[in-house]
Amino acid sequence: MASLYECLSHLYTIATVFFTVLLLESVILIRSITKSFSGSANRPITTTQYLKLIEEKNPASRFKTGLRVQTIECAVCLSMLEEGEEIRKLKCKHTFHKDCLDQWLQLDKATCPLCRSNVLPEEIVAQYHRRRNDQEYGGSDEELVFFLSVALHGSNPRRQW
Ligand SMILES: [Zn+2]
Numbered sequence: 001m002a003s004l005y006e007c008l009s010h011l012y013t014i015a016t017v018f019f020t021v022l023l024l025e026s027v028i029l030i031r032s033i034t035k036s037f038s039g040s041a042n043r044p045i046t047t048t049q050y051l052k053l054i055e056e057k058n059p060a061s062r063f064k065t066g067l068r069v070q071t072i073e074c075a076v077c078l079s080m081l082e083e084g085e086e087i088r089k090l091k092c093k094h095t096f097h098k099d100c101l102d103q104w105l106q107l108d109k110a111t112c113p114l115c116r117s118n119v120l121p122e123e124i125v126a127q128y129h130r131r132r133n134d135q136e137y138g139g140s141d142e143e144l145v146f147f148l149s150v151a152l153h154g155s156n157p158r159r160q161w
């Protein structure tokens with residue numbers, strides 16, 4: 001009877017491992033499908049590409065006081081624009097320090113800090129932030145490995161879902 005029991009428990013272990021591997025395979029497959037699907041539909045853009053797009057739409061220049069009587073304040077850092085500083089003027093005619101504005105535009109929505117008019121098309125901003133979210137919260141294969149080790153060591157794998 002002991003040998004029958006051993007045989008059954010062996011079978012049970014083999015079956016558990018088999019189904020775990022099967023489950024993992026399907027998870028990996030589904031992941032790769034969803035990844036490639038979202039990738040082709042909406043390719044994420046890097047910070048460098050994003051800043052390049054801002055530069056294309058609103059080229060930076062040097063601030064010249066010229067004959068202007070009025071002083072202009074950068075609404076991001078709240079200091080005056082000084083002669084020769086690198087600035088960026090938006091389509092809405094609002095002017096900021098180039099570095100201040102570029103940092104601001106990377107934060108949330110790419111809108112003018114003063115009048116909230118769009119600086120870049122919404123799709124581009126969405127693509128950029130999707131990439132950032134992917135980096136921050138994207139599941140890595142590490143969690144799969146962790147799941148595998150938990151499953152093989154007999155803990156309840158359902159708790160992972
Ligand atoms: Zn500034």
Ligand SMILES: [Zn+2]
Binds near residue numbers: 114
């Ligand atoms: Zn504006």
